[in-house]
Structure formats: structure tokens, C-alpha cells
Amino acid sequence: MADETENDLIKNLETIKAKRGYLLPHHGLLQISEPDLLSAYDTFYEVMTLRARNLSELSKEIIWLGILITTGERIATHHLDRLSKAGGGEEHLTECVSLAAWASGAEHYAFVSENWSDFTTDFHAVRNYRVKLDALMIESCLKQGDIEMTLAAIYTATNKHYWLEEHIKGAYASGVEEDQLAEALSLTMFPGGVPNFVDAAQIWKSMINQKKVQASKKYKIWAEMGEQSGFGDVLSHT
Known part of the structure; x- marks a missing residue:
């Protein structure tokens, strides 16, 4: 490798580190x-994470932390720094942990509703889920x-x-x-995977077409x- 190429390599990596504030092995x-x-x-990441779009910086970092805790992204500690710089603190982190923990058990509400409805008189998955979630978040610092x-x-x-549809x-x-909301869901593309984001977009689109939400004109056009x-019409089966 020529000296100039070596220098260019180092310079490019230093540029990425300066932009993000850190460097990870896959960059090199x-x-x-x-x-x-x-x-x-790098351009994609800059637009998705570093550039101001529709969410406030605090809201964006709250959502990021919920995703990262859920997916076990231990390396993403820079988002704790970004939370602090956005005006958040450990109380916000604690609430993100609560939401991630809550979500991990949500499927049990659906299980009882779908499988044991003949043996219950007043169990409604969404209603019970919402009542308990409201109780969990009653004194939350989150909007x-x-x-x-x-x-x-x-x-x-x-x-x-x-x-997902409920929320x-x-x-x-x-x-x-x-x-x-679109920005919030898009943040999952790296830690959660693009295929899951595709599924989420399909669900939202279907909800608009089924008039489950009152969408704006441009979102109706998309849907x-x-x-x-x-x-092969894969998404018609979701």
C-alpha cells in the first residue's frame, strides 16, 4: 500500500470519527x-441519526434507547451521551427500560385473548394491556x-x-x-433489520386503507x- 493510500485511509477514518465522535471496527x-x-x-447514517428531521433530539434519543435496549445493542453507548446532550437524564433512561421490559411481555395479553377466551368473561387483550400500561407510566417523565x-x-x-398496530x-x-412516526419507525432499520421495517410500513399502509387511522393526503396517496x-406478492400474506 502506497503512503498516499495509507494517509487517505487514516484521513477518511478520522473524518468519520470526527463526525460521529467515535469509531467502530466495521468502519475500518x-x-x-x-x-x-x-x-x-455513512451518508445514510448521517441522515437517519445525526441530521435533524422531524423529531426533537430528546424524543429521537428516547426512541433510540427503547430500540437499543430491546435489541441488546450494548455497543451503542453514544446514544446515552446524545440523550444527555438533548436534555435527558437517567429518569428518561429508566422509562425506556420500563417500556422495553413491558413490551417483552405484551404478547401474553394476546395469548390469553386468543386461546382462553372461552374460559374468561371479561378479558380483553388491548383494554387490559392499556390499563396496565397507563398504570406503569402514570408518573412518567415521557410525553x-x-x-x-x-x-x-x-x-x-x-x-x-x-x-405495532395498537401503537x-x-x-x-x-x-x-x-x-x-415515520422517522421513529425508520430508526429500527439497523438494529431491528430492514425486513421488519418493510413489514411495519405494510401494516401502516393497510391500516390507512382500512381507515383504522385518519391519514393525511400524502399518506393516503402512498397507501x-x-x-x-x-x-411474488410476498407482502399480501402479511
Whole structure:
């Protein structure tokens, strides 16, 4: 490797570190093997995470932490620093832990409703889920919209469609702007996987077409637009 190439490699990695405030092993791996891919990846990450879009910085970091705790991303400690810089503290982190823990057991509500309904007289999965969630969050420092978006993002990352739909509804009911909700769900693409984000978009689109939420004009256009089911009509089965 020529000295100039070595210098360029070091310079490019230092540029990434300066932009993000840290450097991870895969940055160097991509730089030496696929620099164009690293450049595209870095641009995508900058737009998704570093650039101000629709969410406030505090809301964005709350949602990020809910996702990261759920997916076990221990390396992402820079988001704790970003939470602090956005005006958050350990009380916000504690609430994110509570939401992640809550979401991990949510499927049990659906289980009882779906399998034991003949043996119960007044068990309703969504109603009971909401009552207990409200009790958990009654003294929370989080805004209701942030709670709804964080849980929607968690259920996107974990591919739990039943509860994702509930919190898309909840986000609308809480006055969350659609572009804010879209940003919240998009944060799952790296830690939760793009396929789960695709499924979440399909669920939201179907909810709009079924009039389960009152969507804006541009979101209705998206939902009603032609075939969006992928090769072999895969998404029609979701």
C-alpha cells in the first residue's frame, strides 16, 4: 500500500470519527474493502441519526434507547451521551427500560385473548394491556406521544404486528405527526433489520386503507398507490 493510500485511509477514518465522535471496527473494515459502500452507509447514517428531521433530539434519543435496549445493542453507548446532550437524564433512561421490559411481555395479553377466551368473561387483550400500561407510566417523565412512538418502534424491531398496530393508532390519538412516526419507525432499520421495517410500513399502509387511522393526503396517496407487495406478492400474506 502506497503512503498516499495509507494517509487517505487514516484521513477518511478520522473524518468519520470526527463526525460521529467515535469509531467502530466495521468502519475500518468497510474502508479497506468497500470504500464506496462505507461512504453510502455513512451518508445514510448521517441522515437517519445525526441530521435533524422531524423529531426533537430528546424524543429521537428516547426512541433510540427503547430500540437499543430491546435489541441488546450494548455497543451503542453514544446514544446515552446524545440523550444527555438533548436534555435527558437517567429518569428518561429508566422509562425506556420500563417500556422495553413491558413490551417483552405484551404478547401474553394476546395469548390469553386468543386461546382462553372461552374460559374468561371479561378479558380483553388491548383494554387490559392499556390499563396496565397507563398504570406503569402514570408518573412518567415521557410525553404520551413519545411513549407511543417508542413502543411502535420496539414492536417494529421485534416484528410484533399485533401491538405495532395498537401503537400506530395510539400515536395518531396522541397527536403525533405522521412524519414523526415515520422517522421513529425508520430508526429500527439497523438494529431491528430492514425486513421488519418493510413489514411495519405494510401494516401502516393497510391500516390507512382500512381507515383504522385518519391519514393525511400524502399518506393516503402512498397507501393507495399501486402494487407494493414485492416480488411474488410476498407482502399480501402479511
